[in-house]
Amino acid sequence: MKILIVEDEAGISNFLKQGLEEEGYIVFVAADGLTGLETVKKETPDLILLDWMLPKLTGLEVCEAIRTYDKKTPILFLTAKDTVQETIDGLRAGANDYIKKPFSFEELLERIKIHFRNDTKTDVLTLGTISINPLSHQVFVGDKEVMLTQKEYDLLKYLVERKGTVCTRNSIIEDVWDIHFEYDTGVIDVFINAIRKKLNLSKDVELLKTIRGVGYIANEN
Known part of the structure; x- marks a missing residue:
């Protein structure tokens, strides 16, 4: 919290x-x-x-x-x-x-x-069939729970909270990793790939889309 x-x-x-x-x-x-x-x-x-x-x-x-x-x-x-x-x-x-x-x-x-x-602020975050409960830190695809590491969870939640908005690599590193100096943002790719694999998202599904040279976007469109 x-x-x-x-x-x-x-x-x-x-x-x-x-x-x-x-x-x-x-x-x-x-x-x-x-x-x-x-x-x-x-x-x-x-x-x-x-x-x-x-x-x-x-x-x-x-x-x-x-x-x-x-x-x-x-x-x-x-x-x-x-x-x-x-x-x-x-x-x-x-x-x-x-x-x-x-x-x-x-x-x-x-x-x-x-x-x-x-607190009544218990709204579940959703992205397609993916749902995130911010209070219990649980992630589901449909009715099946998916186990993520803490950093995978933080990254997924960060992107879904900003659904429809492109999140730059620098903003992700600063806000999710709390790193405020020059750093290899390639680490984000590793975590995105791990999240996609655990959520069973194929490359043609653009719920977590890579914006080349910029960053990532969680998008249902």
Whole structure:
């Protein structure tokens, strides 16, 4: 599961990132509201931890902007603001929860777990007869489960989440492998071929199509 932390105090965000990654979550960090909003659109996190007082855009503005197109992803405000009116403003903007600073990591962790249990964002991703359950990390072709490695799963999910959009080799290496320097992107071919083989996709089936010199696209057309 992916969590985005939007927090301008590096000490807090680094502490939360380390703790959450130790719990097995994939964590992204943004230090201002504008970057946070851009990261939401790029990474599609499963839960957002949002500070109220942020540079460029306030947490309230970020929350309101997200809710114009995403009604489901849980948003938890982390803030020292605790008046009744401020709490009401946050909830009206679309927040799901409100945790006052300072807070214990254990309490935050339990609240995150509760929201994941109650989260209605459990839509199965589909590509033709292929289906992906993001919560259980299961992949099916029809009613038959297909066992993928973690990186194969991450790559397939990445492409299907962006169905209909060409994903460049550089973006795949950066986002799936988390490599942000010059690297041989030929490794992607190896994983794509392995995925195709496990999903029993013949070369004439273009659900996972190679765009020569550019990258790949998950496409049902």
